[in-house]
Amino acid sequence: MSQLSTRHLLGIKDITEQDINTVFETADNFKEVLNRPIKKVPSLRDITIANIFFENSTRTKLSFELAEKRLSADVVNFSSSTSSVKKGETLIDTVNNILSMKVDMVVMRHSSPGAAHFLSRNIKANIVNAGDGTHEHPTQALLDAFSIREKLGDVAGKKVAIIGDILHSRVALSNIFCLQKLGAEVMVCGPVTLLPKHIASLGVKVEYDVKKALQWCDVANVLRIQLERQQIKYFPSLREYSLYFGINRKMLEQLDKEIVIMHPGPINRGVELNSDVADSEHSIILHQVENGVAVRMAVLYLLAGVR
Amino acid sequence: MAVLFKSLQLIKDDKISAPADYFFDNQSIRLVHGKDSPEADQIDCTGLYASKGWVDLKCFNGEPGLEHKEDLNSLNESLSHSGFVKAVLLPNTLPSVQTKNEVSFIRNKSQNYFSDIVIQASVTLNNQGEDLTEILDLHHHGVNVFGDGLLPISNSDRLMKILQYLQKFDGILFDHSYDPLLAIFGQMHEGNVSTRLGLKGIPSLAEEVAIQKNLEILKYAGGNLHFQTISTAGAVRMIREAKSQGLSVTADVSLYQLLFSENDLVTFDTNMKVDPPFRGEIDRVALIEGLIDGTIDAIVSNHRPQDMDAKHLEFDYASHGMLGLQPFLAGLAKLSVELPWPLLISKVTSGPLKVLREEAKADFWTTMTVFDPQEKWVYDRNTNKSLSQNSPWWENELQGKVKYVINGSKFLQCD
Numbered sequence: 001m002s003q004l005s006t007r008h009l010l011g012i013k014d015i016t017e018q019d020i021n022t023v024f025e026t027a028d029n030f031k032e033v034l035n036r037p038i039k040k041v042p043s044l045r046d047i048t049i050a051n052i053f054f055e056n057s058t059r060t061k062l063s064f065e066l067a068e069k070r071l072s073a074d075v076v077n078f079s080s081s082t083s084s085v086k087k088g089e090t091l092i093d094t095v096n097n098i099l100s101m102k103v104d105m106v107v108m109r110h111s112s113p114g115a116a117h118f119l120s121r122n123i124k125a126n127i128v129n130a131g132d133g134t135h136e137h138p139t140q141a142l143l144d145a146f147s148i149r150e151k152l153g154d155v156a157g158k159k160v161a162i163i164g165d166i167l168h169s170r171v172a173l174s175n176i177f178c179l180q181k182l183g184a185e186v187m188v189c190g191p192v193t194l195l196p197k198h199i200a201s202l203g204v205k206v207e208y209d210v211k212k213a214l215q216w217c218d219v220a221n222v223l224r225i226q227l228e229r230q231q232i233k234y235f236p237s238l239r240e241y242s243l244y245f246g247i248n249r250k251m252l253e254q255l256d257k258e259i260v261i262m263h264p265g266p267i268n269r270g271v272e273l274n275s276d277v278a279d280s281e282h283s284i285i286l287h288q289v290e291n292g293v294a295v296r297m298a299v300l301y302l303l304a305g306v307r
Numbered sequence: 308m309a310v311l312f313k314s315l316q317l318i319k320d321d322k323i324s325a326p327a328d329y330f331f332d333n334q335s336i337r338l339v340h341g342k343d344s345p346e347a348d349q350i351d352c353t354g355l356y357a358s359k360g361w362v363d364l365k366c367f368n369g370e371p372g373l374e375h376k377e378d379l380n381s382l383n384e385s386l387s388h389s390g391f392v393k394a395v396l397l398p399n400t401l402p403s404v405q406t407k408n409e410v411s412f413i414r415n416k417s418q419n420y421f422s423d424i425v426i427q428a429s430v431t432l433n434n435q436g437e438d439l440t441e442i443l444d445l446h447h448h449g450v451n452v453f454g455d456g457l458l459p460i461s462n463s464d465r466l467m468k469i470l471q472y473l474q475k476f477d478g479i480l481f482d483h484s485y486d487p488l489l490a491i492f493g494q495m496h497e498g499n500v501s502t503r504l505g506l507k508g509i510p511s512l513a514e515e516v517a518i519q520k521n522l523e524i525l526k527y528a529g530g531n532l533h534f535q536t537i538s539t540a541g542a543v544r545m546i547r548e549a550k551s552q553g554l555s556v557t558a559d560v561s562l563y564q565l566l567f568s569e570n571d572l573v574t575f576d577t578n579m580k581v582d583p584p585f586r587g588e589i590d591r592v593a594l595i596e597g598l599i600d601g602t603i604d605a606i607v608s609n610h611r612p613q614d615m616d617a618k619h620l621e622f623d624y625a626s627h628g629m630l631g632l633q634p635f636l637a638g639l640a641k642l643s644v645e646l647p648w649p650l651l652i653s654k655v656t657s658g659p660l661k662v663l664r665e666e667a668k669a670d671f672w673t674t675m676t677v678f679d680p681q682e683k684w685v686y687d688r689n690t691n692k693s694l695s696q697n698s699p700w701w702e703n704e705l706q707g708k709v710k711y712v713i714n715g716s717k718f719l720q721c722d
Contacts, residue, residue, distance in 0.1 A: 112621035114575030135505030
C-alpha cells in the first residue's frame with residue numbers, strides 16, 4: 001500500500017514532491033474506478049470519517065463525501081455556518097464530542113488559519129484540511145495540479161498565473177506551494193491591495209495587468225473575489241474590478257496562443273470570469289470538479305494507510 | 308536576618324568582580340574582609356553572581372477583574388522568585404486603574420509584599436484613548452507613571468495634552484506605540500512567514516508611523532515619553548535620533564523579543580502570539596544594537612499571563628502574551644551569549660530606574676539579587692508561581708536560577 005510521509009494533510013508545504021506524485025498516481029487509478037459501471041471500492045471499509053465544516057461549502061463538501069462513499073467509508077457530517085467558538089463551544093470540544101463516537105479521520109473546514117494544525121496536535125485521528133481560513137486548501141491545489149497534468153501532460157516547466165484576490169485565498173497559497181514543488185513557474189496578478197505585501201518572497205512573479213498575465217501564462221487559474229473575508233475595503237466596486245481584472249473571451253482571442261482557464265469555484269460570473277470564458281473550450285473547470293473526487297479518494301486512501 | 312555571602316561575585320559598574328564576602332545586616336549589604344567576618348549564617352556562593360535588585364517596567368496584574376490569569380498575590384510570588392524587587396504594573400485591569408480607589412486597593416493589598424509595586428495609572432478612561440483620567444488627583448495619591456498600558460494613545464490631540472498636563476509634576480507617560488488601524492486584525496509580524504501561513508500581518512510600519520508621530524508631538528509639547536516594548540529596527544533608529552536631539556525620551560524592549568523571531572510561529576503555536584509580534588532577524592539585531600549603544604534603556608519581562616481557555620484555541624482567536632517573569636533569568640542567560648552580563652544587568656537595574664527618574668544609590672546596596680547562571684531547573688507545575696502556564700518553555704529544563712533576593716530588610720531564599 002502506498003503511503004505519504006505524513007499522517008495528516010494539513011497543507012501542501014508540509015508534504016513532499018514525492019507525496020504529491022504518489023497522490024497523482026493513486027488518483028489515476030481511482031479516476032479509472034470512477035468511470036466503471038460500479039464506482040465503488042471497499043478500500044476504507046470499517047473506517048469512519050467525520051466531515052466537519054465550520055464554513056459554508058458546496059462542492060468541496062460534496063466532493064469529499066462522494067470520495068469517502070466511493071471508498072466505502074462510514075461518513076458522518078457536521079456543519080455549522082458560524083464558528084463554534086461564537087456559540088460558546090470551543091473547536092476542541094466540538095471535535096472531541098465527535099471523536100468520542102470513534103471516528104478515524106476528520107475532514108475539516110474552518111475559518112481560522114492553522115485550525116487544522118491545532119486539531120492535529122490535540123486529537124488522535126488523521127486530519128485532512130479542507131480549507132483553513134486564508135492559509136491552505138491542499139486538496140484543491142492537488143486537484144488543480146492534477147488537472148493541469150492531465151490537460152498539458154506535465155506540470156514541470158509550465159507557466160501558471162493565479163489571478164484575482166490572492167490576499168484572502170487559501171487556494172492561491174496551496175497552489176503556489178504545489179506548483180513550485182512540481183517545477184512550474186507561478187505568477188500572481190490582481191489589484192495591489194489584494195496581493196499580500198510580501199508575496200514575492202515566496203518566489204512568484206507579481207503582475208498588476210491581467211492582459212500581461214494572460215499573455216505570459218500557459219494556464220490561468222482565476223480566483224473568486226472573497227467578499228465574505230474582506231472585513232475592510234480593498235477596491236472601490238465590483239464593477240471597476242470586473243472592468244480591469246475580469247476575463248472575457250475577447251481578451252483570450254487577442255492572445256497569440258491558447259491558454260487553459262481554471263477556477264476553483266464558485267464562479268462570480270461577470271465579475272472575475274465572463275460566461276463566454278467559463279463555458280468555453282479553454283475552460284477545464286468541470287474537469288477540476290471531476291478530478292476533485294479522484295484526488296480526494298487518493299488522499300483519504302493514502303492517509304488511512306499510515307494510520 | 309543577618310547573612311554572610313561567601314565568595315560572591317558582584318556585577319557592578321560594567322564588570323564582574325572577583326569573588327568576595329558580603330554581609331547583609333538586615334538593612335544593607337557591605338563588603339567584608341576575611342578576618343572581619345561577622346557572626347551570621349553563612350552561604351557558600353561559589354559560582355554565583357549578584358547585582359542590585361532587579362526592576363521590571365512592564366508586567367500584567369489581573370486584579371481586580373482578571374484574577375483567573377494572575378492576582379496580586381501570585382504576581383508578587385512570581386516577581387520575588389524571579390529576582391525583581393520592584394515592578395511597574397500595567398493598568399489594564401477591570402476596572403482599569405483609573406481612580407484613587409483602584410490605586411488605594413492595590414497599594415493596601417501590596418504593602419507587605421516582598422517586591423515594591425509601582426502603580427501605572429490609566430491616562431484615559433478605560434484605556435480608550437479619549438477622555439483623560441483625573442491625572443492630578445491620581446498623582447496626589449502617589450502615581451507618577453501614566454499610560455494606557457497594553458493600548459496605544461493613538462489620538463494625536465490627546466497625546467499632546469497628556470504630555471503637557473503631566474509636566475506640572477514631571478510625570479512620565481508610558482506608551483505602547485502603534486497605529487491601531489495599520490495593525491487591525493493583525494495576528495503576527497507581516498513578512499514572509501505571515502504570507503506563508505495566511506495570517507494577517509502587523510507591519511513594522513504600524514509601530515514606526517506611531518513612534519515618528521509621537522516624537523514630533525513630544526518635540527512640540529515637551530514632557531517625558533517612555534516607549535514600551537519597541538520591536539522594529541526603524542523604532543530603534545528614530546529613538547536613537549530623538550535622544551541625540553536631547554528629547555526626554557526613553558525606551559524598553561521585551562526580553563523575549565530578543566530571543567524569538569517570526570520563524571518561531573510556523574507551527575501556529577499560540578504561546579508565540581505576543582504583542583508586539585516577534586519580528587525578523589534584522590529587527591532583532593537592531594534591538595540588540597540599541598541595547599548596546601544605550602538607545603534602549605531597559606529590558607522588561609512583558610509578563611502577560613493568559614488562562615488556558617485564552618490560549619488553547621485556534622490561532623486567530625487566541626489572546627496575546629506569554630509569561631515573562633520566572634523564565635526571565637533563563638532568557639538573560641541565553642542572551643548572555645550575545646551580550647555581556649554587566650550590560651544585561653544594567654538593563655534591569657540602573658536602566659529602568661533611570662526611566663522612572665529614580666536615582667540609584669551609589670554608595671551602598673539595599674537591594675540585591677543573587678543568581679546562578681548555570682543551575683538548571685524544570686519550569687513546570689511544581690515550580691510555577693503564576694496562575695497561568697502560557698510559556699513556550701513550559702515543562703522545559705531552563706538554565707539560570709535566582710537563588711536569593713534582598714529588598715531592604717526582607718530576605719528571600721528562592722529554593
